Structures are given as C-alpha cells and as structure tokens.
Amino acid sequence: MVRTSRISLVAAGALTALALAACSSSGGKQSTSGGTANAGNAGTPKMTVALITHAAPGDTFWDLVRKGAEAAAKKDNVDLQYQSDPDGANQANLVQSAIDKKVDGIAVTLAKPDAMKANVMKAVQGGIPVVALNGGIDAWKSMGVLGYFGQDEKIAGEAAGERLTKDGAKKALCVIQEQGHVGLEARCDGVKTTFPNTEKIYVTGTDMPSVQAAITSKLQQDPSIDHVLTLGAPFALTAIKSVKDANSSAKVVTFDTNKDLVTAIKNGQVDWAVDQQPYLQGYLAVDSLWLYKTNGNMLGGGQATLTGPAFIDKTNVAAVEKFAGNGTR
Numbered sequence: 001m002v003r004t005s006r007i008s009l010v011a012a013g014a015l016t017a018l019a020l021a022a023c024s025s026s027g028g029k030q031s032t033s034g035g036t037a038n039a040g041n042a043g044t045p046k047m048t049v050a051l052i053t054h055a056a057p058g059d060t061f062w063d064l065v066r067k068g069a070e071a072a073a074k075k076d077n078v079d080l081q082y083q084s085d086p087d088g089a090n091q092a093n094l095v096q097s098a099i100d101k102k103v104d105g106i107a108v109t110l111a112k113p114d115a116m117k118a119n120v121m122k123a124v125q126g127g128i129p130v131v132a133l134n135g136g137i138d139a140w141k142s143m144g145v146l147g148y149f150g151q152d153e154k155i156a157g158e159a160a161g162e163r164l165t166k167d168g169a170k171k172a173l174c175v176i177q178e179q180g181h182v183g184l185e186a187r188c189d190g191v192k193t194t195f196p197n198t199e200k201i202y203v204t205g206t207d208m209p210s211v212q213a214a215i216t217s218k219l220q221q222d223p224s225i226d227h228v229l230t231l232g233a234p235f236a237l238t239a240i241k242s243v244k245d246a247n248s249s250a251k252v253v254t255f256d257t258n259k260d261l262v263t264a265i266k267n268g269q270v271d272w273a274v275d276q277q278p279y280l281q282g283y284l285a286v287d288s289l290w291l292y293k294t295n296g297n298m299l300g301g302g303q304a305t306l307t308g309p310a311f312i313d314k315t316n317v318a319a320v321e322k323f324a325g326n327g328t329r
Contacts, residue, residue: 041074041076042076042077044290045077046078047077047078047104048079048103048104049073049079049080050106051066051082052091052094052095052098052106052107053082053084054084054085054088054091054109054111054112054181055086056178058206059205060233060234060258061234061278063327064258064327064329065134065282066282067328068278068279068281068286068328069082069282072284072285072290075287076286076290078286078289078290080286086178086206088112092115092119093119095120095122095123096119098123099122099128104128104293105128105129106129107130107131107132107282107285107289108133111134111178112181112182113136113138113139113143116143117143121144124143124145130146131145131147131149132145132149132285133149133282133285134183135150137151137153137183147288147304147305149284149285149304149305150281151276151307151308151309152306153183153190154189154193155190156190156276157186157187157189157192157193157194158190158193158194159309160187160195160229160253160255160274161191161194161198162194163311164191164195164198164227164229165194167227167251167271169251170197170226171197171199172191172197172226173198173201173215173219173250174188174192174231175201175211175229175230175235175239176200176201176202177204177230177232177235184231188231191229198229201215201218203235205235208234211238212238212242212245213242215239215246216242216245216246219243220246223248225248226250227252227253228242228252230252230254230255231255231256232254232255233260233273234258236252236253237260240252253270253271254272254273255273255274256273256276257273257320257324258324259325261273262312262320263321263324265313265317266321268314271313272311274310274311275309275310275312275320276307276309277308277329278307279328280307284299
C-alpha cells in the first residue's frame, strides 16, 4: 500500500513537471555557484535554495537533475544556487557554506552519508529545511531531513538482475565508477541478489580512457561475460567501445540515460537502461522546499518518494526520445 502512495506522488509530480518545465539542451555542464532562472511565477517572496550534489565534472546525468531544479525554481520564484563536488568532505563543506549564507533551504545528495551527516544535521538544527535526492535513501531520516526523492538503489538493482535473468544472461560485469558511493554499491549488490553470477569491477569514472581499457581487459580475460552492466550513461557508451576492442559479443545494459544513450538504445547498441528520472528528482526537491516554506507541506508521508526504477528499451524508447532531445530525459 505504501508503494502505491509513493507512485501516486511521483506521478503527480511528473505531471506538474511536464506542464511547467522550460526545456533546453546541454551536456556536461561544470558546477557553478551562480543563481539560475529568477523570473518566478509563484507570486510568493523570493527564496534562496542551495542544490548541492556529488556530481563529477562532465557527467551529463547531473545536467538533467539541474534542469529539473531550474524549472521548479523558475516557477516558484527561487534563487537556485547550484554547486557540486564528488569528494564527500568537500561536498560537506559546501553545505557549511550554504549554512553560512543563511539560505532558505538546502537540497542535497547523500551518496557518502558519513561525510555529510554532521553538516546536514547542523543545517537542520539551525532551522534550515533540508531535503535529500538521488543518494542516501537509507540515511536521510536519521539526519532529520524532510524528504527523499529518488529510487531505492537496491530495489533497482534487483530489478536489473531479474531483467538479466529474463534475457538469458550467463554472467554480468557490474562496473562501479566511484568507490565509496553507497548507491552504486547498492545497485550492484541488488543485481547480485537476483542474478548471482555478477562480478564487480571498479574503475575511475573521471578518466574515461582508463574506464575503456579496464572493461576491455576484463572482457579479454573472461570471455564468459556476456553482459556489461554500467551504472551511468557515459560509461555505457564507453563500454560499447570496450566490447568492440575486446572482440567480445557481450551486450551492454546500463542504469541512467542521456540523449546519446537513448539513441544507442534505438540503434541497438545498448539493450536497455534503468531510468530513475533525474529531471524529476531535481524538480521535486526544489518544489518541495518551496511548498514547505510557503504552505507547510511535506511530500512522502515520512517515506521516500520514488522516481524509479523503470526500464527503457526498444519497445518504449520512442516515447522518451523527444524529451531526451530536449535534454530533460
């Protein structure tokens, strides 16, 4: 019953997002601390929200999160201050900076919750409302955070493992691009739960040539691997090259999408992607803070508001393609 209510919340948020979002196209933006769309339509006083993520430079996934947040900020008359750092300690320092600036709300990812906990709780105890998105589904409640917007990575991994079984896979290689990221570990652990013949490999996600070489080497060493499962769209696109370099027949599947990944599914280079709707995560995070500040509303009823998982493959990629072309899926 709880899951149904979560899905209803997500569906309502998705409809709002689609109705109100202004779409644009970009790829691999660098993090900035500047505000974004400020011509609000809400008729409420301007408020400042800090969006602080663990994004690595050039990762197009975060463009989608940011665009959703910008759409909500434009609607809600919010001055959105976006910053990111993949290092947990540095990300925590960005939270402290937001506290020092006395922002009206903070939306934060909790991929490395141990590093984030002290400063997130400091913000909460100081009277700044905080919501979490994308990472930290097992940690946000203990920090006093108001809500969480994202997918349950363990459940998403289990769904991917079930899909591998359905597809007749024999052995999967699960590629983790960032050590210490609890969400990525949960994905691979979930896959292994429902598809036991899964092996992890760790790569340095900020060095794509080394990612390509590592996957190629592993495929050459172990010809029994027939599926490469990456945990982000850029890594799936790189894995396509690795499969070719290794003269392997392994299929590429992935978590998360971007415009090029959607094209790769359409062209048959990638079999499927697990979609967690990053645009929706950013949108709901900002909009929920506005609702809380202006009307005392809270989403989720004390539970995570799930934005995934769902599968995108050749059967439904056409429905997603036009939105991916706008840079919002």
